[in-house]
Amino acid sequence: MENTSQSTSLKLVAYVELNYLRYLYFAIVFMLYATIIIINAIIIGIVCTDKSLHEPMYIFLINLLINDVVGGTSLCPSILVYLLSNSSEISREYCLVQIFWLYVYGGCEFVMLAVIGYDRHLSICYPLYYNSIMHSRRVSNLIVFSWIFPLSLVSISVTLASQVQLCGNTIENIYCDNYCLNKIACSDMTHIITFDTLLIFLISVPQIFLLLYSYAKILQICLRASRESQKRALSTCMPHLVTLLNYFIGVIFQIIQSRFNLTQVPTVIHSIFSVYFLIIPPLLNPVVYGLKMQQIKLRIIKILMDK
Template sequence: MKNSSSSSSNMKSLYFQFTLFTDQGSLRYLFFSLCLLLYMTIVSANLAIILAVCLEKSLHHQPMYIFICCLSCNSLYGSVGFFPRFLMDVISDTHLIPQTACFIQIYIIYSYLGNELTLLTVMAYDRLVAICQPLHYHRKMTGRKVACLIFVSWLYPAFNMSVCVYKVSRIPLCGNKLNRVFCTNWPVVQLSCEDTTVMNILGGVSSVVSVSIPLTFVLFTYLRILLVCRRSSSEFRGKALQTCVPHIVTFVNYCVTVFCEMSLTRYKVTEKNTLFVVVLSLECLIVPPINNPLVYGLSLPQIRGVIFRGVRVFRKVSAGKQKIHREQEHLK
């Protein structure tokens, strides 16, 4: 009996258990269908943006659209790290995840959030140069510089999260229950057998610095843009507004969702507020990937035009195939 108990204990130590999933009976299949539809919508919308930018050669020479394409790629990256596992848990009776898979999910989700922030910061710099120094824009935003900015915007979060996940994975744990529906950093640290005060302070300082520097830079860029627009013609202000509003909406949306996620680190989960915690924690993984392609796809005429042309071509091809099929049936 002791060997069996010891084996069971060792088995549990290799897994984390999500505690916020509740037994919804047959309703879980409805939730699964809705979440799957949401996932397919995110994938389809972001793929439409990526294809529109990649297939339209005239957009290849405009850095703003390259950054938008990277933003959509990042949305797909974050969604792949979350939705497949979440969909499995929605219809599953047990909600256990291997520790290795949990740490991989933490890395993907947090690096996705970091990539989003750095890309939005780079896009703010692009708008600053385009609006405040339009005559020097093509000299400053060369293809090499754009590639370098994209590389750095991906490299910094990747390195930062690699160090963070490595440190968390080395912590000795005295439990396996996570009060979340997916793996996040703070609930895992709370399971530590040792005092993590120093790690919590360093993590908090790192988070504040990582968020405050890009936020300050973005606010500075838009202050400069606002001052330039005040001294310019109404036509210039209209064009500047057309390219800046999607970025402002996306950045504000990102800040709100990340603030909700960070607020959960100080929030004590009880049975009465389970739904509130689930909704709040899912915002950063659902809202930006849906918001970004809708905002840029509907607001920017270049992308909207490419997408609409693609839809028309697809309809013509489908109609042609149906016509050929009917003619073949008639000949039979």
């Protein structure tokens, strides 16, 4: 196999097969990306400008939506450029940049969802002590942790990936991810695979336990509460549960498209699996929270009526 470890470019071969309908795909991705920016900006703007919404729940929501915008922006513009370009080449440096932001987005999203679940647990199980427990310093610390913890781990992973020697230059996707890069590597990957396994463990397992613990406590309280209290708790938790479900669907699609042989699957289906994680959560999250959280919904209605 030809050693291309010194090569400065890789090929995203999926764009070659998407070329025959590239203008249609460009229009679809562009409209979805523009919608992501607009609806997230609306919710972020409402929460930031309305002082009555400056509560921990809404502050955590703002960080989730900012991360959604970062995730969509990290790859959607480059996808649009490649759809209009005759070239499917990508520099190795930019490939690593894509990997970095893809995993920062995914890692931050899950940590933030775990923090929001913990916040819902406190508000439902300890309503009288909620404000004293979730004080401004704790909120700030949780937000900083949600960003810095995944970012630090992913930085180490991408630094290790940058040292890998490559014996190929073909990426069978519309963007780079670590697994695709590992498939064309010819150097020893043991230390990188070990660290990536540790990264997945640290970002997923503690958060899963926190979510399970939070919802076990919420369920325990709801079973002893009145029907009206149960409805209020369900209404409070529903946006978070929908967001969690959507996140896990995106992760499953991401695993399918990167780790399984999809040579028999049409490239457009493969590409849909690839972009689901980048487009659907950022598209759905502000809609779910905007419709389900009464204060935000009332604020949106008031803005529309004033106009």
